[in-house]
Amino acid sequence: MCRILHVQEPRPDVLVHVGENLRRLRRAAELSQAALAAASGVSRRTIINLEAGEANISLSGLDKLADALGATFVDLVTPPSAPTSRIDATAWTGRHPDSRAVLLGSTPARSEAQLWTWSLAPGDRYDAEPDPDGWHEMVYVTRGRLLIERDEGPARVAEGDYAIYSSAQRYAYVNDAETTTTFVRNVIS
Structure with missing residues (x-):
C-alpha cells in the first residue's frame, strides 16, 4: 500500500506504536538495523529514528519495512494486543x-x-x-x-x-x- 504519509503537527496516531513494533519485529527476525535497511530499501538512519520515535515515514516505507520483516502494515502500526478489526x-x-x-x-x-x-x-x-x-x-x-x-x-x-x-x-x-x-x-x- 504505497501511500505518502504527509504529516503536520500533531503527528498521526498511526505512528504511535511503530517504533516499539519495528524494534520488536526486527529483533524477532534477528536482523540488525543495517540488515533491515538493506532488505527493505529504507535507510538505516530512518529505521534508527523510527525506533526512537523521532521520524515520520511514508506509508509505502512502512509497507517496505513490514514486507522485509515478514509482517503486515497493520502489525507495525497497532498495539500488539489490539484487535485489527477496529484500529481507528x-x-x-x-x-x-x-x-x-x-x-x-x-x-x-x-x-x-x-x-x-x-x-x-x-x-x-x-x-x-x-x-x-x-x-x-x-x-x-x-x-x-x-x-x-x-x-x-x-x-x-x-x-x-x-x-x-x-x-x-x-x-x-x-x-x-x-x-x-x-x-x-x-x-x-
Missing part, C-alpha cells in the same frame, strides 16, 4: 484540518485488506505511489465528488458512486469541488 488510527493529514485519512480496520486477504474513511477539503489532494502488482482499491464516495487521477486515466466518482481499480499505478485523490468530500476506501492485497 489517523494515518494522514492534509493542509486543511478537514483533510485526513483514518485506518478503521484490517482483515486478512491474500495478504491484507484495509478499510479507511477519508475526507478532503476543497482544493486538497493526496498523491500516492504505485502499489505492487495485484493490489487494488475500492473507493465509495459518501459525500461530494472525488477525482481520482490515475496513469490509466482519470475517474470522476460522484456521491453514492464508486470506483474499483488497480493501485499498481500512480494515482491521486483530488477534491476539485467547493465542499468537503468524504469517501470510504478499501485496499486489497
Whole structure:
C-alpha cells in the first residue's frame, strides 16, 4: 500500500506504536538495523529514528519495512494486543484540518485488506505511489465528488458512486469541488 504519509503537527496516531513494533519485529527476525535497511530499501538512519520515535515515514516505507520483516502494515502500526478489526488510527493529514485519512480496520486477504474513511477539503489532494502488482482499491464516495487521477486515466466518482481499480499505478485523490468530500476506501492485497 504505497501511500505518502504527509504529516503536520500533531503527528498521526498511526505512528504511535511503530517504533516499539519495528524494534520488536526486527529483533524477532534477528536482523540488525543495517540488515533491515538493506532488505527493505529504507535507510538505516530512518529505521534508527523510527525506533526512537523521532521520524515520520511514508506509508509505502512502512509497507517496505513490514514486507522485509515478514509482517503486515497493520502489525507495525497497532498495539500488539489490539484487535485489527477496529484500529481507528489517523494515518494522514492534509493542509486543511478537514483533510485526513483514518485506518478503521484490517482483515486478512491474500495478504491484507484495509478499510479507511477519508475526507478532503476543497482544493486538497493526496498523491500516492504505485502499489505492487495485484493490489487494488475500492473507493465509495459518501459525500461530494472525488477525482481520482490515475496513469490509466482519470475517474470522476460522484456521491453514492464508486470506483474499483488497480493501485499498481500512480494515482491521486483530488477534491476539485467547493465542499468537503468524504469517501470510504478499501485496499486489497
